[in-house]
Amino acid sequence: MEERKRVEIKATAQVRAVMEQHFRELDEADKTKNRKIAWCSSVGPAELAISMGFLVYFFENHGAMLGSTRTANDYIPLANAAGYSPDICSYLTSDIGAYLKGETPLQRAYGIEHIPKPDVLLYNTNQCREVYDWMSWYARELKVPLYGINTPRTQRQSREDVINSVAAQIEEMVPGLEEVAGRRFDIDEFREVIATSRECSQLWEECLDTAEAQPSPMTFFDDCIHMGPAVVMRGRKEANDYYKILLAELKERVEQGVAAVEGARHRLYWEGMPIWGKLRIMSELFARLNSCILVSTYCNSWVFSDLDPKDPFKSMARAYSSIFIGQDDNWKEDYISEKVKRFNLDGILYHDSKTCPNNTNSRYAMPDRLSEQLGIPYLIIYGDLNDLRCFSEEQTITNVEAFIEQLEESR
Amino acid sequence: MTIYAGIDIGSCTTKAVVIDQEDNIIGSHVRRSGVDYQSVAREVLETALEGREWDNIPIVATGYGRHTIDFAKEVKTEIACHAKGGFHYAQRALMLVDIGGQDNKVIKIDNSGHRLDFKMNRKCAAGTGTFIEEIAARMAIPLEMLDDMARKAEKRVKIGSYCTVFASTEILAHIRAGVASEELVRGVFESVVDRVMEMIPLADPILLCGGVVQYFPIVADIFRERMSGEIIVPPLPQLTGAYGAALFARQSAD
Numbered sequence: 043m044e045e046r047k048r049v050e051i052k053a054t055a056q057v058r059a060v061m062e063q064h065f066r067e068l069d070e071a072d073k074t075k076n077r078k079i080a081w082c083s084s085v086g087p088a089e090l091a092i093s094m095g096f097l098v099y100f101f102e103n104h105g106a107m108l109g110s111t112r113t114a115n116d117y118i119p120l121a122n123a124a125g126y127s128p129d130i131c132s133y134l135t136s137d138i139g140a141y142l143k144g145e146t147p148l149q150r151a152y153g154i155e156h157i158p159k160p161d162v163l164l165y166n167t168n169q170c171r172e173v174y175d176w177m178s179w180y181a182r183e184l185k186v187p188l189y190g191i192n193t194p195r196t197q198r199q200s201r202e203d204v205i206n207s208v209a210a211q212i213e214e215m216v217p218g219l220e221e222v223a224g225r226r227f228d229i230d231e232f233r234e235v236i237a238t239s240r241e242c243s244q245l246w247e248e249c250l251d252t253a254e255a256q257p258s259p260m261t262f263f264d265d266c267i268h269m270g271p272a273v274v275m276r277g278r279k280e281a282n283d284y285y286k287i288l289l290a291e292l293k294e295r296v297e298q299g300v301a302a303v304e305g306a307r308h309r310l311y312w313e314g315m316p317i318w319g320k321l322r323i324m325s326e327l328f329a330r331l332n333s334c335i336l337v338s339t340y341c342n343s344w345v346f347s348d349l350d351p352k353d354p355f356k357s358m359a360r361a362y363s364s365i366f367i368g369q370d371d372n373w374k375e376d377y378i379s380e381k382v383k384r385f386n387l388d389g390i391l392y393h394d395s396k397t398c399p400n401n402t403n404s405r406y407a408m409p410d411r412l413s414e415q416l417g418i419p420y421l422i423i424y425g426d427l428n429d430l431r432c433f434s435e436e437q438t439i440t441n442v443e444a445f446i447e448q449l450e451e452s453r
Numbered sequence: 454m455t456i457y458a459g460i461d462i463g464s465c466t467t468k469a470v471v472i473d474q475e476d477n478i479i480g481s482h483v484r485r486s487g488v489d490y491q492s493v494a495r496e497v498l499e500t501a502l503e504g505r506e507w508d509n510i511p512i513v514a515t516g517y518g519r520h521t522i523d524f525a526k527e528v529k530t531e532i533a534c535h536a537k538g539g540f541h542y543a544q545r546a547l548m549l550v551d552i553g554g555q556d557n558k559v560i561k562i563d564n565s566g567h568r569l570d571f572k573m574n575r576k577c578a579a580g581t582g583t584f585i586e587e588i589a590a591r592m593a594i595p596l597e598m599l600d601d602m603a604r605k606a607e608k609r610v611k612i613g614s615y616c617t618v619f620a621s622t623e624i625l626a627h628i629r630a631g632v633a634s635e636e637l638v639r640g641v642f643e644s645v646v647d648r649v650m651e652m653i654p655l656a657d658p659i660l661l662c663g664g665v666v667q668y669f670p671i672v673a674d675i676f677r678e679r680m681s682g683e684i685i686v687p688p689l690p691q692l693t694g695a696y697g698a699a700l701f702a703r704q705s706a707d
């Protein structure tokens with residue numbers, strides 16, 4: 043099958059450097075104990091921890107690395123044998139399995155022997171309960187304190203009483219964190235981190251919005267790589283510096299008409315998690331079929347427009363309680379429709395991720411409802427974020443090819 | 454005479470159809486796909502050509518192995534080819550149900566032959582030809598006898614699992630309970646229809662195709678019992694995809 047040539051995004055080298063810096067700092071802290079380390083769920087109270095001097099390690103990011111290096115399936119069975127079902131979050135099972143085996147993709151990527159040992163574990167159930175289950179395992183194993191925020195999900199709108207409760211829960215973490223950090227919390231430092239994080243969100247959102255251009259300068263598969271700093275370094279200047287570089291390059295690509303997929307005839311939406319171990323294959327498949335996936339729920343999940351340094355606790359509560367994954371289907375459908383219209387999309391792909399029901403939105407007839415409302419077709423791809431036993435490449439290729447043929451026919 | 458060929462390399466069988474300029478089938482052949490798709494495809498096509506020269510014939514390949522053969526000018530998915538072949542036969546808006554060796558498809562087609570939507574079954578083979586074969590092997594009943602046996606069933610037993618392994622255990626439990634083989638076989642066919650009906654709400658007219666429909670006419674009869682509308686079965690249901698591929702070959706060549 044022919045391979046597509048394309049003009050690569052130059053900032054890819056920088057994003058790798060930023061990610062490497064992140065892991066090297068953590069490794070150094072792990073070895074020298076010069077900084078305290080907090081583990082945090084992806085949309086957890088990272089800014090609070092950063093403001094108190096912690097380095098933050100995102101365990102889901104490690105899960106994604108296990109997926110993208112296609113090593114997850116070496117480890118999942120170990121967690122299964124330890125009583126964690128193959129039907130639950132494969133980030134969790136692959137990560138715990140890797141820990142049990144004493145391995146990590148950081149070894150190959152950076153020569154880092156093991157994941158950094160935490161001083162404290164933080165989570166927020168705004169995305170799922172699994173992050174709690176996952177961190178509870180480590181809390182027992184490593185005997186470190188575990189602090190969590192319980193956020194209700196399936197909301198129609200962020201209610202004031204919910205926001206107040208979440209804000210109170212974030213504040214309640216402070217004394218515990220002070221004890222672990224060995225220093226006092228300072229509201230001004232917190233405001234500063236919130237302001238930096240807010241800027242990161244804005245910049246990342248602007249990067250994602252360059253995809254409105256015809257042709258789009260970036261695909262969903264690119265986004266999955268470039269979102270790294272927004273996940274692991276938000277609240278730190280380095281992330282913002284990086285996104286300024288990326289944004290400038292993307293704007294230049296738009297001006298010069300540089301396409302992420304040369305000659306793309308179909309503009310598509312990706313709903314759900316990436317299939318980390320198959321990013322390249324999927325990216326090549328869509329390019330070969332003259333199609334560009336240019337918007338996704340997933341990569342937009344690191345945009346927190348509500349953050350406001352003037353009211354750090356409450357605005358953080360608001361921002362982190364109003365994320366896509368925590369809302370009801372009406373809210374989600376409005377969100378997707380707005381994107382489909384603004385980005386001028388021709389179809390929606392839903393990834394039914396076997397082990398993450400939280401990030402799977404195709405199981406309660408949303409595809410049919412949205413398709414009827416928007417007048418565009420959809421395809422459901424059955425797979426998983428990490429567990430490749432749940433993914434059939436052949437079936438997926440046939441389904442995708444047939445879907446694109448159908449779009450071609452209807453042009 | 455100008456001729457065109459379509460070849461459908463399915464996960465279980467490979468089918469070839471040769472047509473003339475009036476879209477009449479002038480040759481066809483079916484064989485097990487085996488492991489060497491390329492040479493099986495060649496053989497099947499050669500047999501279907503019945504001695505005609507096959508240089509320069511426009512050929513379209515489809516099916517699971519469509520990307521593995523080097524002599525086809527073009528590839529199309531089996532969804533496109535089934536829709537094409539089915540619509541050509543029915544010439545109106547319809548829902549096409551293909552029950553194949555390893556997967557089932559339902560395709561919604563409008564009155565100009567365009568596909569509106571399609572669904573393929575999920576990973577398990579339950580409800581497909583492979584499932585029927587596996588159960589027949591387990592019960593040690595030759596495949597040719599299944600259709601007749603099922604028609605003799607006085608009662609029906611329900612096989613509800615959508616996992617092949619679970620369905621097999623369900624059948625073992627029925628055997629232990631002394632259920633007659635005829636009833637079990639009937640239950641297997643009923644479950645094939647159940648699995649299709651779970652995929653999407655069906656609306657008539659429905660065109661049934663695929664190897665399972667060809668070898669086991671009882672499947673179409675069960676659909677007729679279950680639904681009030683029109684159920685169409687083309688003369689050679691198993692060749693629908695290969696025929697569609699041949700039609701694409703003619704269309705691209707013309």
Ligand code: SF4
Nearest residue numbers: 131133170172398400
């Ligand atoms: S959202 Fe899904 S993938 Fe992420 S941690 Fe929760 S269950 Fe796992």
